[in-house]
Amino acid sequence: MxxxxxxxxxxxxxxxxxxxxxxxxxxxxxxxxxxxxxxxxxxxxxxxxxxxxxxxxxxxxxxxxxxxxxxxxxxxxxxxxxxxxxxxKNMNVARDLKAPKRPKQMPTYLTEEEVRRLLNAAHDNPRDYAILSFLAYSGLRVSELCNLRIEDVDFSERIVRVHGGKGDKDRIVVISPRAIEALEEYISTRNDSLEYLFSSRKSEKITRVQVFRLVKKYARIAGIKKEVTPHVLRHTLATTLLRRGVDIRYIQQFLGHSSVATTQIYTHVNDKMLKSVYDKVLQEY
CATH class of the missing domain: 1.10.150.130 (Tyrosine recombinase, N-terminal domain)
Known part of the structure; x- marks a missing residue:
């Protein structure tokens, strides 16, 4: 050959x-x-x-x-x-091939002040601001965001219906009034009849690569030194919800995890939280 x-x-x-x-x-x-x-x-x-x-x-x-x-x-x-x-291929040749154990890394997340800076950096671009707001307030996976259609959003109830998420599971996500406002402003600037919620100049729906580049661009403009990706915004939302006392089982449903064990990774705490809990429980012997 x-x-x-x-x-x-x-x-x-x-x-x-x-x-x-x-x-x-x-x-x-x-x-x-x-x-x-x-x-x-x-x-x-x-x-x-x-x-x-x-x-x-x-x-x-x-x-x-x-x-x-x-x-x-x-x-x-x-x-x-x-x-x-x-x-x-119905072949057993890889049967004994062993994969190494994946290291359990603490997820990277942004502080609330960093999220504000990120959103402010995109404020003059309606589409990009709406995308960042959606990621920050919904915790959607980037592929889920790219596949959203306008009909999937209930603007009055602030509900998003996610179809065929990871594991081909549908779910409902609640988003904030601020994200809805950003979305409505973006849609008002469009004069097309495309069905997808977020489009680009080259295609009827935005791609994963375009969203990754967009997030990195505004993180750089905002002066955020961390490596910021769409998934970091998902981590950030989960961390913020947990920090504010939301039960982990609700966070599991919100993020679309099939098992609460997956959501346990978000039970990490930062130094400030650790000191606060320690000081409340154990001051002196």
Whole structure:
């Protein structure tokens, strides 16, 4: 098989794998990541799927770890993608391939003052201000925000219906009056008939990449030194709700977590909270 023929084979494999993942109701982000990792593996090994051995996969995992310097988290994702691929192919070659344990990292979040600065930085751009307000006040995943249609928002009740969230689950999210006001102002500037809530100049709905770039842009303008992403705003909302005494079970439902164990990561506390609790409980012996 020539190099050109092999590349064509790889592209066909990836397209079919992506269709399989879509049928499995995997998220848009998971499909993109898994396709990337499997394509990289096939191109590196230069073998068709049925020619790949368990030893090849062990060597490839070592290559990712030592040569490409993958973090534990990236290596975990790569191994999971490869195992899912060979499961789809009905092959047992990846059965004994072990993924490293993912490190449990404290989630990054913004202070309330940093959130105000972020929103103020976008105040003169109705669409961008509405997007940032929506992320800050709703805790939506970026893919959920991109897929929202105008009909999904009940403006009078301040309710958003999220369809096909992570795990293909629907849920209802409540948002603040301020986010609704920002959204209404943005919609009043539009003169199109597009069904999606947030659009861009190039497409009828905004993309994940565009939202990531938008968030980073305004974080930079606001002078925030942290690495700010849409997910950081999700962490921030969960942290703020918890700090203000909201029961973790409500936060679980609000964020769309299938298990409260996932929500437990937000029970981290900052130094100020820790000192406050300590001083209330234990002043002196």
């Amino acid at each position: 020539t190099d050109r023929e092999f590349k064509k084979y790889v592209n066909t494999e990836i397209m079919e794998y992506e269709r399989y993942l879509e049928g499995e109701k995997r998220s848009e982000n998971t499909i993109k990541e898994y396709a990337h990792f499997v394509k990289d593996m096939l191109l590196h090994l230069k073998k068709r799927a049925e020619e790949i051995t368990a030893q090849d996969l062990k060597k490839y995992k070592m290559y990712l770890s030592t040569k490409k310097k993958y973090s534990k988290n990236s290596l975990y994702l790569a191994v999971e993608a490869i195992k899912a691929y060979f499961k789809y």
